[in-house]
Amino acid sequence: MAGKMILIDTTKCTGCRACQVACKQWNSLSAVATRNLGTHENPPDLAYNTYTKIIFSEVEKNGELAWYFGQHRCMHCEDAGCMKACPVPGAITRDANGAVVINQELCTGCKYCVFGCPFNVPRYDNKNAEGYGVDKAFKCTLCFDRLAMGEQPACTKTCPTGALFFTEKAKLPEIASSAAQRGLKVYDGGSLKTNVVFLLKGEPEEYGLPAKPAIPTPTFLWRTIMKPLGIAAMVAGIFGVIAHYSYVGPKDIEEGDGKGGKH
Amino acid sequence: MAEILVKRASPIQRLSHWIHMVSFIILALTGLGLYARSFFGLTGLFGGVDMSRTIHHYTGIVFFATTFIIFFQWAQAITARGEDSLVDVVRSYLDHDFHAPAGKLNFGQKMFAWFAFFGGLVMGLTGFAMWFPFVLGRGLQQWMYFLHNAFFVGLMLFILVHLYLGTFGNPGSWRIMVSGTVTKAWAKAHHPKWDAEEV
Structure with missing residues (x-):
């Protein structure tokens, strides 16, 4: 697959949050009330109308302050928990660029994807008492609509420092080796093979990323193990009952000698 | 043989079961x-x-409520100590000439009753969690989906057997759902202890 990726070189990020603004602008997302969290972080969290958010992380490194900038956003996994969880055909799809996209026309509002995501990304637009809200799930689309026109995503387009960089997924090995020379860790979601790749100076947790990202265990057991096993068990059960009726037969008390036997 | 009918389920028990x-x-x-x-x-x-x-x-909601109603309607029979065992149950499925020394409910029916009750409870609780998914928190909520799925499969298997044994597998049992009665011969064969002691 000629996939694309967003490369996030965290050492180049200055925390300007132009990506947040560009994302809101391109996707016509409404504003969210800000809140003082004691950092520059805002809006408070991802939301149905906030697809990306810069994480401002203050950590102590060898007795000194390190100020790290991470990004909370859809990672566009190649093994996507949201897609595993989704029960509606076609509601969450992956296109040729590697963009994992929720189609709100098909989304039924079950919220399974919200809890199936290893990175806690999809958000639900709940219809409130005043009737606002559409009861659908939303998240970053990798600007698949811009990609279709040969454009790059709004966030990478606008990034003034080149911290967000849109490129071919195939270039990852090359980028990884040059990052290693700079003493940076490549974070590509491990087995999830995310199409958003971070270059990190510190530990993943210091950027708000899970150290060992994986599809949540219950979601895996539910969708990958239990779902097919359950169908097999139910079909086997039906055949088992038919087999019992055919080979052993009903226990007919009322006919014959009262002891039963084959009818 | 003239059909002697024995009462086994009251109208309210039958109605509850139909709704369930x-x-x-x-x-x-x-x-x-x-x-x-x-x-x-x-x-x-x-x-x-x-x-x-x-x-x-x-x-x-209806299913959850009737789960409790039916369990308590039959609680006495479900909790009564019987003389039959799991081995008897399996044997009586395979051997038509063998009848387990069952009371009002045999060992298999008691197993089914407990599973129907516990399964209904789990399905109801996990179901409410799925209806209102932002209450429990992420970690716990993820397990609710798995449990709802797993117990659904379990209940489907139990109910498949229950449906078969209550209709085609044991002719005459369906009458309990319709008229609440069974024939004397049925009672004597399937539930000899119940037939001897209570009927």
Whole structure:
């Protein structure tokens, strides 16, 4: 697959949050009330109308302050928990660029994807008492609509420092080796093979990323193990009952000698 | 032999069971629509996925309530100590000449009753969690989906056997659902202790 990726070189990020603004602008997302969290972080969290958010992380490194900038956003996994969880055909799809996209026309509002995501990304637009809200799930689309026109995503387009960089997924090995020379860790979601790749100076947790990202265990057991096993068990059960009726037969008390036997 | 009929279930017990059964069928059909993408077409039976899910939610309340009602209606028989065992149950499924020394309920029926009660409880609680998913927190909520799925499969298997044994497998049993009675011969064969002591 000629996939694309967003490369996030965290050492180049200055925390300007132009990506947040560009994302809101391109996707016509409404504003969210800000809140003082004691950092520059805002809006408070991802939301149905906030697809990306810069994480401002203050950590102590060898007795000194390190100020790290991470990004909370859809990672566009190649093994996507949201897609595993989704029960509606076609509601969450992956296109040729590697963009994992929720189609709100098909989304039924079950919220399974919200809890199936290893990175806690999809958000639900709940219809409130005043009737606002559409009861659908939303998240970053990798600007698949811009990609279709040969454009790059709004966030990478606008990034003034080149911290967000849109490129071919195939270039990852090359980028990884040059990052290693700079003493940076490549974070590509491990087995999830995310199409958003971070270059990190510190530990993943210091950027708000899970150290060992994986599809949540219950979601895996539910969708990958239990779902097919359950169908097999139910079909086997039906055949088992038919087999019992055919080979052993009903226990007919009322006919014959009262002891039963084959009818 | 003239048919002597023996009373086995009261009208209210039968009504409860009918409501429980119909609600289960509705729940199974609406639930299967969201069980797997390949079953999604089933939601069309109920006028689309939104209506299908709404029906599932409210039918769930009926099923949850009747789970308790039926368990307490039969609690005495379910908790009574019997003389039969799991081995007897398996043997009586395979050997027509063997009849377990069962009381009002045999060992298998008691097992089924406990599973129906416990399974209904789990399905109800996890179902409410899925209806209102932002209450429990992420970690716990993820398990609710798995449990709802796992117990659904368990209940389907138990109910498949229950349905078969109550109809084709043991002719004459269906009468309990219709008239609340069974023949004397049926009672004597299937539940000899009950027949001897209580009928």
